[in-house]
Amino acid sequence: MNLVKKPKVLVAMSGGVDSSVAAALLVEQGYDVIGATMQVWDYSQCEVDEGQGTCCSSIDVDDARSVADRLKIPFYVLNCESHFREQVINPFIESYLQGQTPLPCSNCNTFLKFDHLIRKMHELECDFLATGHYAQISKDESGHHLIASEDLWKDQTYFLFTLKAELLSKLIFPVGHLKKPEVRRLAEKFALTNARKKDSTGICFVGSNSYKDFLKKEIPIEVQKQKTGWIKRFPNGDKMIQHEGIHLFTIGQSRALGMTHHEKLYVIKIDPTDNTVWVGAESDLYSSELEVQDCYHLQNWQENEVVDVKIRSTHAGARAQLIKQPSGWKMKFLEPQRAITPGQAAVIYRNQELLGGGWIL
Amino acid sequence: MLDPSPVNTPFYYFDFNATTPLAGEVLALVPDALAHYGNPSSIHSASRFAKTVLRETRQRLAELIGCSPLEIIFTSGGSESNNAIIKSVFFENFPEKNHFLCSSVEHPSVMKTFEWLSEQGVHVEKIPVGRNGFLDLQELEKKITDRTALVSIMAANNETGTLFPIRRIVELAHAKGSLVHTDAVQMLGKRKFSVQDWDVDYASFSAHKFYAPKGLGFIYSKKGKPFQPLIHGGGQERGRRGGTENTLSLFYFNEVLKSRMPQIEEKSEQMKTLRNYFESSVLKNISDVSITALESLRLPNTSSLVIKGVDGETLLMALDLKGFAVSTGAACSSGNPEPSPALIAMGLSKFEAQNSLRISIGWQTTQSEVDALVFELKSVVARLRSFLNKELPL
Numbered sequence: 001m002n003l004v005k006k007p008k009v010l011v012a013m014s015g016g017v018d019s020s021v022a023a024a025l026l027v028e029q030g031y032d033v034i035g036a037t038m039q040v041w042d043y044s045q046c047e048v049d050e051g052q053g054t055c056c057s058s059i060d061v062d063d064a065r066s067v068a069d070r071l072k073i074p075f076y077v078l079n080c081e082s083h084f085r086e087q088v089i090n091p092f093i094e095s096y097l098q099g100q101t102p103l104p105c106s107n108c109n110t111f112l113k114f115d116h117l118i119r120k121m122h123e124l125e126c127d128f129l130a131t132g133h134y135a136q137i138s139k140d141e142s143g144h145h146l147i148a149s150e151d152l153w154k155d156q157t158y159f160l161f162t163l164k165a166e167l168l169s170k171l172i173f174p175v176g177h178l179k180k181p182e183v184r185r186l187a188e189k190f191a192l193t194n195a196r197k198k199d200s201t202g203i204c205f206v207g208s209n210s211y212k213d214f215l216k217k218e219i220p221i222e223v224q225k226q227k228t229g230w231i232k233r234f235p236n237g238d239k240m241i242q243h244e245g246i247h248l249f250t251i252g253q254s255r256a257l258g259m260t261h262h263e264k265l266y267v268i269k270i271d272p273t274d275n276t277v278w279v280g281a282e283s284d285l286y287s288s289e290l291e292v293q294d295c296y297h298l299q300n301w302q303e304n305e306v307v308d309v310k311i312r313s314t315h316a317g318a319r320a321q322l323i324k325q326p327s328g329w330k331m332k333f334l335e336p337q338r339a340i341t342p343g344q345a346a347v348i349y350r351n352q353e354l355l356g357g358g359w360i361l
Numbered sequence: 362m363l364d365p366s367p368v369n370t371p372f373y374y375f376d377f378n379a380t381t382p383l384a385g386e387v388l389a390l391v392p393d394a395l396a397h398y399g400n401p402s403s404i405h406s407a408s409r410f411a412k413t414v415l416r417e418t419r420q421r422l423a424e425l426i427g428c429s430p431l432e433i434i435f436t437s438g439g440s441e442s443n444n445a446i447i448k449s450v451f452f453e454n455f456p457e458k459n460h461f462l463c464s465s466v467e468h469p470s471v472m473k474t475f476e477w478l479s480e481q482g483v484h485v486e487k488i489p490v491g492r493n494g495f496l497d498l499q500e501l502e503k504k505i506t507d508r509t510a511l512v513s514i515m516a517a518n519n520e521t522g523t524l525f526p527i528r529r530i531v532e533l534a535h536a537k538g539s540l541v542h543t544d545a546v547q548m549l550g551k552r553k554f555s556v557q558d559w560d561v562d563y564a565s566f567s568a569h570k571f572y573a574p575k576g577l578g579f580i581y582s583k584k585g586k587p588f589q590p591l592i593h594g595g596g597q598e599r600g601r602r603g604g605t606e607n608t609l610s611l612f613y614f615n616e617v618l619k620s621r622m623p624q625i626e627e628k629s630e631q632m633k634t635l636r637n638y639f640e641s642s643v644l645k646n647i648s649d650v651s652i653t654a655l656e657s658l659r660l661p662n663t664s665s666l667v668i669k670g671v672d673g674e675t676l677l678m679a680l681d682l683k684g685f686a687v688s689t690g691a692a693c694s695s696g697n698p699e700p701s702p703a704l705i706a707m708g709l710s711k712f713e714a715q716n717s718l719r720i721s722i723g724w725q726t727t728q729s730e731v732d733a734l735v736f737e738l739k740s741v742v743a744r745l746r747s748f749l750n751k752e753l754p755l
Contacts, residue, residue, distance in 0.1 A: 034682065076678050079699065118753055123675050123745055124682060166754045 006032040009172060010121045011130040012113055013037050013067065013075070015060030016200050017192070019132030020067040021183050022174040024190040026130055027071050029174075034124060035068040035075040037061050038112055040084035041205045063194045070192060078120065080112055087111035089205060093218055096211075096247035097227060099270035100343025103159070103313075104203055110162040118167065128172050135160055136176040137168055144168035146298055148352040151179040158313045161347045161357035162296045212248050219247065229275025231257065234268055234284055246270050249277050252285060252339030270342075286336035292346050292358025293328040299355045301348060308349040309333070311340055311360065317349060328358055372684045373730050377570075377723035378519050378547060378663060379688055384572035387616040394612045401606055402595060411608040418615040425622055426564070427555030428581055434588070434598045435606055438578035439546040440470035442565030443513075445591035445602070446542050446580060447474045450511040450563075451483065453587045458510035461485045462539075464496055464525065465706035466518050471544055472702075475513075488514070492708040494523035494657030502533050509539040516545040516554070516564070520703050520719055521654040522663025524552075527559040535560070540586065546570055546578075550621065550724070551660050552629050562586045568614045572621065572724070577610035621724075628724045633661035635722055635731060640664055642735045647742055653704065653717070664720045665704070667713045671745045676718060679741045685734055688719040 011023045013035045026033045039061065061077060068075030088107045095102035113131060121129045134149035135157045146168060149155040163171075175183050180199075187195035206214045216224070227245035232238060241259045243249070253267045257279065266285050269278040290311070301307060303324050308317040309331050320331040331346055340360060347357035374382065399407035401415050415435075423430040436442045447461075461478060463471055465487040475485045488501045496514065505512065512534040517524050527543050534541045542563040548554055549571040556564050563586070568577040582588045582601070594603015621628075643650055649669035668676065673689035680687055689701070700714035709717070720734070 074682060076681075079674065115753060119748065120675065120678075122748055124679055125744070164754065170754070 006030060007128065008032040008034070008124075008126040009128045009130050010034050010036060010117065010124060010126040012117055012132070013064040014132065014200070015063035015067075015194065016132065017187050017194055017197055018134070018175050018183055020064070020192045020194055021186045021190065022130055022132040023067060023073065024071055024186065024192065025174040026172070027073065031128075033071070033073045034126060035064065035071075035073050036078055036117070036120065037064045037075075038078050038080040038084075038117070040080045040088070040108070040112070063197070066193050070190070078116075080116060083112060083116060084108070084205075089218075093215065093247075095343045096215055097219070097223070097272075098343075099246045099249075099272040099275075101250045101341045102343050103345055104205075105159045105313075106162060106345060109159055114163055114167060114171075118170065121170070128170055130172040130174055132175055133157075133160065133173050134176055135173045137171060137173060139169075146354040147176075148349065148354070149176050154180050156313075157349075157354045158310050158345065158347050161298075161345055161354060163298060165298050168298070215247050227275055229277065231259070231277045231279055233265075234278045234280035240279070243277055246272060246275050246277060251341040266339075285339050287340055288336045289330055289332045290337075290340045290346055291325060291328055291330050291361045293361055295328055295356060295358040297356040299350075299353065301350070301355050305350075306334070307355065308351075310347045310349070311337060312344050322348070328361075372686065373733060374686045375720045375722060375726070375730075375734060376686045376688045377726075378522075378719065378721035380569050380575065381550075381572045381723055382725075383574065383613070384617045384621060386620050387613055390616055391609075391613070394609060397608075397612075399608075401608060402597060411606070411611075414608055414612045414615055415606060418611050418618065421615060421618040421622065422566075422579060425549075425618065426566075426581060427557040429584065431599070432581055432584055434580040434582055434601045435611070436578045436580055436602055437576055437607070438569070439468070439544070439565055439567035440578075441591065442546075442567070442578045442580045443468065443470040443542075443544055444474050446563040446565060446582070446588075447471065447478070447511065447513060448591055449587065449589040450540055450542070451478055451481070452589050454510035455481070455483065458508050459483050460506060460508040461511050461513070462488060462501065462504055462509060463513045464488050464490055464515065466490045466520070466523075466703040467513065467515055468519060468544055468546070471513055471515070487706075490518075490523070490707050492653065494518070494521055494654030494659070494707070496525050496530075498526070498529060498533070501530065505534055505537045505539055507537055509534070509537060511540045511542055513542040513544070515547075516543045516559075517547040517551070517660045517663075518654075518703065519547050520663075520701055521657075521665040521707070522547075522660035522721075523654045523657040524659060527561060531560045547660060547663075550625060550628070551632070551662055553626055556581050556583075563588075568610060568617075571614075571617060573614040573617045574610040577607045577614060624724075629661050632722055632724070632726070635726060635728060636662055636664055638728065639720065639722070639731045639735065642731070643738065646735055646739045653707070653709065662722045666718045666720065667709070667716050668718055668742055669716060670749050671716055671742050673715055673718050675745060676741060679745065680737060683737050683741070685737055687734075688721070689717060 009026050009031045011033055013019045013023055023035055065075055088104050092102045092104045117129055133156045134151055134154040136147040138145045138147050148157050224245045227247055231240045231243050233240055249267050249270055251267055254264055265279040266282055268280045268284045306319055306321050309320040310317045318337055319334040323330040342360050344360050345357050346360050348355040397410035399411050401408055401411035419430040419433050422433050461483055479485050486504055489497045514525050514530055516527055531541045540562045543561050545564045546567045562583045564581040566579050569575040588601055590601050592603045597603055640652055651667045653665040677689050700711055704714040704717055
């Protein structure tokens, strides 16, 4: 008889393939596993094709439950609606109203998965929290390190830059060392019902409509009216057309500007002080530096060190020098970067290790 | 001790108000009953078994609740019964009488039906219930008018166990010519009562709260009072509820009634003693606990606790992992508990409602099970409280 107490893991199960396989792997590895789904949004308002690529539909909860049944592990649904509204949805809306482009998945990680669920982990006497993130944790004499996934295409470390260093020793990412096709093969091997389910893409609570429809529905008309202004041509400042609100624009956007023009124009800057949306040529989108505030440090970096910086989740990363500022850091890219967007994060890597990051001003 | 869970053994069940386990003494009879497939509406002899089951169950129920067999209408359960009665009164009376009254702590199958009625132009008002469990009878008396079609007030609250003074409510309502319905789903098997003593016009019941299967319930509809069917069909239940009867559940229910009806008073006392023992044991062992509606007359099996500083949702999970099934309020199909609207309506704060835990015991609950629960509750509450107001990483 094995008298050693099995380590206990709380695994966040979205109903998707990755977290399902994560749970199955943990069971296979001999952990005592408890599954939990965070219900973050009232599905009845969510116009999504169920199970077709978001992490918040009711079918997804059913999928998670059926995987938990298959694995014979306890499973609970956590009501996180008000938490999610406060920490993710409201900042998401506020960010757009300030002319920025928010990163809700990062907030969800910061405030729900790696705060609320960490609390639940302790409360339920678990030793670890596991998720289906494509990210890896390595350990050496200097401590724990957050490393990009083996599957660089799926790597999700960008969304994890706010993680607290003390938490790394409590986390397990069971699929982080795998590539997606292997994860699907494992799902088939474990006979999980959702093995062939589509990958989740986009923002879970926005559903199949555009984020603009979501904002129009969520923001009171009066508030939206206060955000109307002019689209102006960069650099001369010619007024081109009036727009319906700065929250409906994002840097780099070239379609749905509400006008026709003989050259292709891009949103290059949004000024919340006078609600001006500046448009210009594609070349105007490029710039060589950015500044971040509210920096998060998983590891230290040197002043003037040259590192890899990702400025959005789909960005391949670019070399940049880190220059200390009175508050925050300036990042000087060796080559100009397209569409540096306030509200997104600039995340710092040394080789494949995530060092930290901050919010782009 | 039960073992309904694939995950946790042993398993202790303290959620009898949500549903009850099937009476064990009937299980052995089921295989033979399954062989009787006849439709009770048929004329040929294959229908005899089902006809007998229907007749016997109806007779026993009439005896149990104190009415005539003709006043019983079988349905699919408590929710259908509530819907059928309320909508029947609406169709009978609207628009002449367009005023409906209920308490602020009714079951969702009553509340949501009234919400729907409001959308049809009916005026619905809720009579407040205090945190001590008392219904405001003066307010009720003031609100009833000659335009009031129906007063619908539950006999016993599912969350706190509070018993409402149905007899008095009926006197007030009948004096103004209003009909009275009571949702009596929580009553069966917990306490002796009689619809005749209550003098109500309609009452709703459910079989699975009394050790019988789900999918079966019944309505008491007083002779001479109007009743329009919710489900039209082949003339079953004297045209008051269409659809082939749930004969297997009826068979089970009939056998449960046969074996358990004579024991109700004794079991009621037994549960009351055990519930009181549980409450005094909790108060002795765990600090900062209060019992909601303690001052009111209550069902003998129900205890609604507010455990300060402990989130009910987390407490429920932690206890479940230890093999104890409890509830944070009404059972919810999504498995996603919101703070109970009934407790909030009684004046508990959102925090108090979130810190609430419902324990409901049954006929087979033993003192050693209760001891085990209090022991585990004490340790889980202490652990959860130790994390209070602490910053991560804890």
